[in-house]
Amino acid sequence: MPPSDPQTPHAPISSGITTPTAKSSRQWPSEGFTRAPYWVYQDEEIFLKEQEHIFRGANWHYLGLEAEVKEPGNFKSTYIGEQSVILTRADDGSLNAMLNRCAHRGNMMTREAFGSTKKLYCVYHAWSYTLKGDLSHAAFSQGLRGEGGLPKDFKHEDHGLQKLRVETICGLVFATFSQETPPLEEWLGEVANGIRRVLKKPLKVLGYDTQRIHANWKAYHENPRDSYHANILHTFYGTFGLSRMSQESGMILDKNGRHVYFYTKAGTEKKSADYEKTSTQLRSHNDGLKLEDPSILKWSDEYGDGVSVQILTTYPGFVLHQIANSLATRQICTKGPGQTDLVWTYFGFEDDDEALTERRLVQTNLAGSAGMISVEDAAVCEMMQHAFGDAQEGASFIEMGGKDLDISGSSKLSERAIRNFWHHYKLDMKL
Ligand code: FES
Ligand SMILES: [Fe+2]
Structure with a gap:
């Protein structure tokens, strides 16, 4: 495919260099944190300011x-x-x-x-x-x-x-350039509970990979905060029942709205007429698909709470996942405005037996950088970056589940974690 083909995932993206006229006329949309202007994903000056105010700023x-x-x-x-x-x-x-x-x-x-x-x-x-x-x-x-x-x-x-x-905290190491950042556990607030739940014993590293994503770091950071997309984009979740909107689930943000985790419990289907009606429209829920070898989906409830998927994200660049028995951290490393390295560290616990270690490794094919589930996240970030191009106008619309920063409620059909991200981003960046 030619590099200009919009379906080519690795085609070069815009340099992010815009004319002074275009820059001087732009402003954050008046709707505030329910919009993210497309120029914020591409611009070199914004990127340098992020390094100072966010990465070298008062965050862990x-x-x-x-x-x-x-x-x-x-x-x-x-x-x-x-x-x-x-x-x-x-x-x-x-x-x-x-x-x-x-x-x-x-x-x-x-x-x-x-x-x-x-x-x-x-x-x-x-x-x-x-x-x-x-x-x-x-x-x-x-x-x-x-x-x-x-x-x-x-x-x-x-x-x-x-x-x-x-x-x-629980074997995770964080650092900050700032003396102003509150102590780590205080800064994490309620979201620390999601870390404590998963990291309950001494850890053993199983392996690494680094994924170069041809998209701005914020496009990826929004993704694991986005509980709305999970059961819609990812065919494996819906079709094979690891996570569906019809299952018991929840989403917890810290009181400041900086960090979030959400979870789903497999096997807790509650049928409802509105779900049945919508699910037939989802490409991700396809009862016609079968696996030749379903062993990849075999998982044990090692925490004893029925949670099949928990995704946790801290501002501005960390993800911890438990997807079935796959455990991993993902670290967002910026590589200029249009590229991001996502460093995956797969781990288990020191006292895992061989069978559990094997299952965790097999499930990197489900929840690793090239896994059947997570491969779609990077793909969609790159598709977005293509679609942004060098747009100086236009903004994403972030009103699913409301227009405010209210962190309460349990519904995953909500973009409240993304609104809260843009709220903190705007504060840090003084935009
Ligand atoms: S000793 Fe000279 S640069 Fe390090
Ligand atoms: Fe996803």
């Missing part, structure tokens, strides 16, 4: 699992927005996060995704740092034969790596 960002840096000396490199960050486990067992950028002249401290070391060493001029980010040695700081060297007033303690605040 997921860095990884404690299980990934289990032993003293372990480190992991990752991202917050565009910033490369190192997470370490120091000798005293503490978790530390710092910019992956040498305090001398800004070289990258490590190119490794994971590793184990006694110190962080910069290859450029051999400055080295402790695992807490303090400068321990600067090569030739005294000069040589009475010449060169660092100034007499140079103090090692003034030249450490830039440190971030770190906090954890």
Whole structure:
């Protein structure tokens, strides 16, 4: 297909560069958080402002699992927005996060995704740092034969790596650039209960993949907040009964509306005339489809509460899912205004037996980046980005279930979590 074909998912998207005339005339629609203007998904200036106000602003960002840096000396490199960050486990067992950028002249401290070391060493001029980010040695700081060297007033303690605040919940590690961000559990509010429910025991990492999505990060961030689409877009949910609108379900937001999780209980069908009427219109509910091998759908109720699907999203870039027995975190890493890396970490628990581990791995084909369910989310984000093009006018319409920020109610037929996202986005961005 030619690159300009709107059905080609990887065709180049707009550079996001717009003319001054177009930019100066645009404003957020007067309807506020019930609209998201299409220019907000494409623009380079907006993207840079997001890095400052959201990613380096007063929010907590997921860095990884404690299980990934289990032993003293372990480190992991990752991202917050565009910033490369190192997470370490120091000798005293503490978790530390710092910019992956040498305090001398800004070289990258490590190119490794994971590793184990006694110190962080910069290859450029051999400055080295402790695992807490303090400068321990600067090569030739005294000069040589009475010449060169660092100034007499140079103090090692003034030249450490830039440190971030770190906090954890149930084995998830979060960091923030800001001293203003409230403590993590307070910031998560009621949504912390959704984390506690899933992460009830020590974790074991099963594997990773990273998915490059050719769409703005916000298009993806809206998706797991969007309980309305789940049983409509995803054929596997509806057809094979893992999640249907007719089943018992709920959606919980924290009191500030920043974070959300929703759940469904398989096997709790309540027939109703209006559901029967609507479901015949859904392409996702197709009783004619059968699986040659239905074992992928076999799951055990390991939490004992009947919940077959729970999707949890924290602002602005973290997802935790339990879909049948598949457990994973998804981390949104921005790659410019038109691209996003979604880092999937699949895990189980340390005490899982072989059969349960096997089932979790098999179900990555259901709920992994290329899984029968979740593959459609990235596809739809890319289709949206194509459709936005370089539009300077037009906006999405977000009034399912109301026009306000009311977080109450349990219906999943609601875009209240998305309205609340745009509310916080507008506040952070001062738009
Ligand atoms: S840039 Fe790291 S030691 Fe010079
Ligand atoms: Fe989805």
